[in-house]
Amino acid sequence: MTYKDKYNDWLKKADSDTIKELEAIKGNEKEIEDRFYxxxxxxxxxxxxxxxxxxxxxxxxxxxxxxxxxxxxxxxxxxxxxxxxxxxxxxxxxxxxxxxxxxxxxxxxxxxxxxxxxxxxxxxxxxxxxxxxxxxxxxxxxxxxxxxxxxxxxxxxxxxxxxxxxxxxxxxxxxxxxxxxxxxxxxxxxxxxxxxxxxGKDMDDMFIEEVLSLTLNDDIDKDVKIVYTPLYGTGLVPVTRILRERGFHNVTVVEEQKEPDGTFPTTPYPNPENVKVFEIPLKYGKKTDADMIIASDPDCDRIAMMIKNDNNEFVFCTGNQTGALLAEYMLSQRKEKGLYSPKDAVVQSIVSGSVVPKIAKHYGTHFFETLTGFKYICGLANEFEKTGEYRYVFGYEESIGYCIETFTRDKNGVSAAMMMCEMAGYYKKRGITLYEVLTDIYERFGYMTENQISVEYPGIKGAKVKKHVMSQWRKEPLLEINGIKCSVCKDYINGYEGLPAQDALKYEFEDGSWYALRPSGTEPKLKVYINAMGHSRKEADDLVKVFTEDISDYLAKCEK
CATH class of the missing domain: 3.40.120.10 (Alpha-D-Glucose-1,6-Bisphosphate, subunit A, domain 3)
Known part of the structure; x- marks a missing residue:
């Protein structure tokens, strides 16, 4: 059936409200085609x-x-x-x-x-x-x-x-x-x-009990000041409950974004990856002199945070930075508490940062890389459970998704919220800020600065352009930036190093920097992930700008 045939079929068979909506677009061929092609x-x-x-x-x-x-x-x-x-x-x-x-x-x-x-x-x-x-x-x-x-x-x-x-x-x-x-x-x-x-409640209680069991250290400052926003979503009840039962009594919830509301009145794009989402929570953070601000997305599988830098100003933590902080805290605590096992494993996606693998190695923990998507990260957890060869401890991806342990097998914003706050309380009691911990991680393992280019390709025409860009990049990739040459090219379209097939490309450079491209699986976008390494924060910051400019220019050429 053509798109017109499908349109006419729906006009005959659908309910009255649907027919009314379809009749309203009669004569608008572009709209009809987009809805039915x-x-x-x-x-x-x-x-x-x-x-x-x-x-x-x-x-x-x-x-x-x-x-x-x-x-x-x-x-x-x-x-x-x-x-x-x-x-x-x-x-x-x-x-x-x-x-x-x-x-x-x-x-x-x-x-x-x-x-x-x-x-x-x-x-x-x-x-x-x-x-x-x-x-x-x-x-x-x-x-x-x-x-x-x-x-x-x-x-x-x-x-x-x-x-x-x-x-x-x-x-x-x-x-x-x-x-x-x-x-x-x-x-x-x-x-x-x-x-x-x-x-209802019975299942909620069991879930909360499991999250509480993840506690690694109770010798923490539970007076740590926290601002939390559920962004109108599902996180309000489980996140505030887990923090309350964990003993954190200084939690302020953003009133304007507290109640469930699918129209998201103050956040048209309720994605905590976007620092703009923190505009209202940031006001709360400044007013309460908070130590940290956390925001979960509407289904509370992903969560992001802002922390204070050396100038006492709030700065946004990327998914990779939060992943590094959590990995450092959890792996060090597991060693200290005698929970470490030679089978312990950490998992991240192919487009996540370069620091967590180094942290895992430092603590004698196995490291695995999977395709983008938590189905693959938790797919390894499923595999480890069957074979018994490894023990899944922590998995994350740069898009602010974290899964601690295995009682859930998807991103878990509730357990991540608890661990973020425990981590902040642990270091605060010892007179250390999370920003200082992050700086120490960079000093030990190398500075990493990241950026992401996201290009929208809407509609039928956009889908063709997106496909063309990936095809052109495969034929003639950008293999030298700022005098640094690419040392490894990875094309996942037919599988790579035992991974399933995925339309993704990754180019690793001689200095440890890399960039990767992949079409989004949920939106009409092409995403480019950039990780630049340096011996100092400035060196990494400067290099990521060059990578971003060169890749953006090359992307424009590939669109033609």
Whole structure:
């Protein structure tokens, strides 16, 4: 069917509200084509897209079709009796999509455990494992703007699905008519009959208990001053509770961003990677003379912080800097407390920084690198559990995602928040700031300055340009910058060093600096990651500017 055929088909079969929305775009060929030229891509990150009518949008028909496809796969594997867990975030229609998914699974004979209200991503991951469920669904678009929603699928280990399962579900989607093939039951009747069980306080309590068990040292200053914002999301309850139960009594929550709100009124792009998100929390930090400011994204899987520098000014910590601080603190504490094992392992993604591998080596800890995405990081945790050869301790990626230990198998903003605050309290009691710890890490292992170039390529034309840029870069890469030559070229398109295939390129230079390119898996963007090394902060800062300028210029050439 052409996009016009699909448009006309929806005009005949959809509900009245959807038809009204579609009739409003009659005659707008560009808009009709964008909504119907393809089915919203389903991959290892599930679905993510703008909400609206059409096959290339997030709506109840796409949700129903995808859930029916998942149900078929679960039944094909013979694991439907183990059930599925469903959670959702603060976004517009998240609760509706979650209930709809529950009714589709229940209609297919799959037991459903549905959270009674919004919950964080790490809580979903935990509950899948705790209930020994076959699968899980998380209705969230993480940090995307308010127009977006998403649908993530998890497997029995509590981690996001890998390529083989994603491909099988995508194949099922292609064979399902969203208007005729999707089974459903009445929600209230399914709850009453026990097909759908509501989850709440009991599961929350068990999750919090597990997070508290991660405590490494209680000889800390619990008067450390903390400002926290959940950015209108799911983090408010679990993060404030874990800090309270951990004994931190000097926590100020940003009032304007406290209550769940899918319109994100003060943060149109609620991504804590972006320092602009800290504009209001920073005012709180200055007013309370806080030691640190922490912000979790709407589904509370990722978390970022600001700390004070030597001039008592707040500075943003990148994901790599926070990862280095956490690795240094946790690995040193494990040694000191006798928790270290020769099997201990740290994992990070191929686009994460150059410092954590050196910290791991210093503490005699194994280091592993995986493809971008926590499904791969926690995929190694799953593998370690099966073989017993290594013991997963910590994993992170530069995009402010951290997972400590293995009771969850995805990014965990709740446990990371607790460990960040414990770390700050530990050093404060010893008269040391986190900024001083970070400087010491750089002095020992080399200064690293990073930057990221993110170029948007929207729509059909943009997708073609993005593909062209990657193709051109493969043919003629940029192999010398500032007189420094590239020593290693890594192309992951067909797999590299035993890793699965991914459309990504990485170029490592003689001085330890590197850059990498990859198309985003969730947004119409091409991302370039830059890490420049130096013997001093200034040297690394100066070099990253040169890398950024040269790569930006070369990127513009490749677009032509």
């Amino acid at each position: 393809k089915t919203l891509d389903f991959g290892t990150a599930g679905l993510r897209g703008v909400m609206g009518a059409g096959t290339n949008r997030m709506n109840k028909y796409v949700i129903g079709q995808t859930t029916q496809a998942l149900a078929r796969y679960v039944i094909e594997q013979g694991i439907e009796k183990r059930g599925a867990v469903i959670a959702y975030d603060c976004r517009i229609k998240s609760d509706e999509y979650a209930k709809q998914s529950a009714t589709v699974l229940a209609a297919n004979g799959i037991k459903v455990y549905l959270y009674e209200s919004l919950r964080s991503t790490p809580q979903l991951s935990y509950s899948i494992r705790k209930l020994n469920a076959a699968t899980g669904i998380n209705i969230t678009a993480s940090h995307n703007p308010k127009q977006y929603n998403g649908y993530k699928v998890y497997w029995e280990e509590g981690s996001q699905i890998l390529d083989d399962i994603a491909d099988a579900i995508a194949e099922n989607i292609s064979r399902i008519d969203p208007f005729n093939d999707v089974k459903t039951v009445d929600f209230d009747k399914a709850v009453k009959s026990g097909q759908i069980t509501m989850l």
